[in-house]
Amino acid sequence: MIDSGPGIPDEATIVATLRAAGCVFAEEEAALLRQAAASPGDLADLVARRVHGIPLEHLLGWVEFHGHRVTVGPGVFVPRRRTAFLVDRVVEYSMARPGDRRTVLDLCCGSGALGLAATRALRAAGVAVHLIAADIDPAAVACARRNLEPLGGRVFRGDLFTPLPGEPIGRVDLLLANTPYVPTGMITRMPPEARDHEPRGALDGGSDGLDVLRRVATEARRWLAVDGRLFVETSESQSDTAAAIIERSGLAPSIAHSPQDGTIVVEGTRVAL
Known part of the structure; x- marks a missing residue:
């Protein structure tokens, strides 16, 4: 996870970007992407890929299902x-x-x-x-x-x-x-x-x-x-x-x-x- 700082988009900017792309739960997604990012560049890449429609779960590498964190990856069905x-x-x-x-x-x-x-x-x-x-x-x-x-x-x-x-x-x-x-x-x-x-x-x-x-x-x-x-x-x-x-x-x-x-x-x- 990266903290706020110079060169790092603030939470409100990320939320606004995700919401404009149609992400219904933009606040929650922004927090998860920030936690998953290893660097400012990584965060920017994750947000950009999410805006282009990549499933959030594929970006994070996991999905919450029935109280458990389940590993998922690109090209794998995301359990609902x-x-x-x-x-x-x-x-x-x-x-x-x-x-x-x-x-x-x-x-x-x-x-x-x-x-x-x-x-x-x-x-x-x-x-x-x-x-x-x-x-x-x-x-x-x-x-x-x-x-x-x-x-x-x-x-x-x-x-x-x-x-x-x-x-x-x-x-x-x-x-x-x-x-x-x-x-x-x-x-x-x-x-x-x-x-x-x-x-x-x-x-x-x-x-x-x-x-x-x-x-x-x-x-x-x-x-x-x-x-x-x-x-x-x-x-x-x-x-x-x-x-x-x-x-x-x-x-x-x-x-x-x-x-x-x-x-x-x-x-x-x-x-x-």
């Missing part, structure tokens, strides 16, 4: 605050079941934020967690390894379930799949920070936004333990279709709504036949 509701649902469901051990699979893991937050919450409650994760994007995998390997997690690179070892088949208790769900035709309407600086594959869910969910659901029952549950985030308009997709895959569907911000999590449970 609303997705913390999915983690809450995972923990709530897990704690309502007997047993003190869980196998957690974070699929389409990106930075690994969901796996990290769920693992820490469950371990804090006395539950032992075996954590595995996968993503197809090499930048995401490298980032997830930095976040998850200190927790004992293993991160695999490849398409959905393909790179995973066979040992968790039929043993996954909690399957977290933050699949892309923006319809292809809506990508151009997204904020430039996401549209221009996050990987297209982490955003584009196909014509109706649910193509990747369909692929996950097709395989999910094979990987889940009895009473294991799949958790995915969708929009309100997609929730009924997503639940129907999950039901056709052989899982018992349910839909959870966040009372705080309206986040939708569609879930599917493997029930005993």
Whole structure:
């Protein structure tokens, strides 16, 4: 962090610059950029890059998610605050079941934020967690390894379930799949920070936004333990279709709504036949 001084833009100037560029939380961003800067030149560069639309989290190298600082980097999807509701649902469901051990699979893991937050919450409650994760994007995998390997997690690179070892088949208790769900035709309407600086594959869910969910659901029952549950985030308009997709895959569907911000999590449970 650098202090105010000769040649260093004052706080008000930085805030005004960021606000003029459309940064809604300009005061908070200015403080964070000042903390991250190592020199006046570094601060000027950070502010300039932010003004040109680089996500704040990519400039800082981290994002606050579910009470934890998660490493992120250029070209990696930035986990949204609303997705913390999915983690809450995972923990709530897990704690309502007997047993003190869980196998957690974070699929389409990106930075690994969901796996990290769920693992820490469950371990804090006395539950032992075996954590595995996968993503197809090499930048995401490298980032997830930095976040998850200190927790004992293993991160695999490849398409959905393909790179995973066979040992968790039929043993996954909690399957977290933050699949892309923006319809292809809506990508151009997204904020430039996401549209221009996050990987297209982490955003584009196909014509109706649910193509990747369909692929996950097709395989999910094979990987889940009895009473294991799949958790995915969708929009309100997609929730009924997503639940129907999950039901056709052989899982018992349910839909959870966040009372705080309206986040939708569609879930599917493997029930005993």
